[in-house]
Amino acid sequence: MTKFPIHDLxxxxxxxxxxxxxxxxPVLSFEDHLLRQxxxxxxxxxxxxxxxxxxxxxxxxxxxxxxxxKVTFYWKDKRTNSPTFESEYVQMADTPTxxxxxxxxxxxxxxxxxxxxxxxxxxxxHFDSHQIPNSAMKSKER
Numbered sequence: 001m002t003k004f005p006i007h008d009l010x011x012x013x014x015x016x017x018x019x020x021x022x023x024x025x026p027v028l029s030f031e032d033h034l035l036r037q038x039x040x041x042x043x044x045x046x047x048x049x050x051x052x053x054x055x056x057x058x059x060x061x062x063x064x065x066x067x068x069x070k071v072t073f074y075w076k077d078k079r080t081n082s083p084t085f086e087s088e089y090v091q092m093a094d095t096p097t098x099x100x101x102x103x104x105x106x107x108x109x110x111x112x113x114x115x116x117x118x119x120x121x122x123x124x125x126h127f128d129s130h131q132i133p134n135s136a137m138k139s140k141e142r
Contacts, residue, residue, distance in 0.1 A: 006077045006105060007084040010034060014065065014096035025096055027065045028121060034063045034100050039124040045117055051110045062101040062122045064109075069116025070094040071109050079104035 004011070017024045028034065046052075046069075064073075072092045077084045082104070091099075092112065101107040 005084060005087045005089050006075050006102075007079075007082050008100070008102040009075060009089060009105070010098075010100035011091060011093075012098050013093075014098050016096070025067065027067075027098060027119060028063055032063075032098075035061055035121060035123050037123050039122045041122075042120045043117075044120060045115060046111045047115055048111055048113055050116075052108045061103050062107070062120060064099050064101065065119040065121075066093050066095075066097045066099075067117040067119065068096070069114055069118075070112040071116045071118070072112055073099060073109050074107065075101065076106040077104070078106050 002011070014025055014027060017026065070092070071094075072090060075089045077087045079085060079102075093099075094112075
């Protein structure tokens with residue numbers, strides 16, 4: 001198991017399972033032991049240059065899965081009782097990757113090239129709309 005500079009941080013590459021007429025990307029399973037409970041899931045599509053707002057994961061753990069694209073992820077441990085308090089970690093991914101943002105760790109991401117497709121799973125049930133700047137929000141008339 002890889003040792004990361006932030007306590008409880010988890011990152012692993014994901015691999016497609018391929019059949020004759022189908023490709024499946026297993027993303028998250030109970031055996032990963034990453035979420036204590038299921039709260040919500042979001043699908044995110046972001047373009048080159050988009051950078052999320054740095055946020056502190058103070059109410060929930062979040063598991064992110066990069067499905068496609070090139071993204072740089074940033075973490076900073078803000079847990080005062082953590083053995084890695086104030087430690088930072090940066091990782092670029094351009095292959096399918098699963099990562100954990102532990103409770104109390106600040107997190108943001110930057111899309112580097114083209115469109116990035118990601119999934120976000122959290123232990124709480126509200127949509128994290130503060131991750132999307134108001135200027136980026138678009139409403140569609142129905």
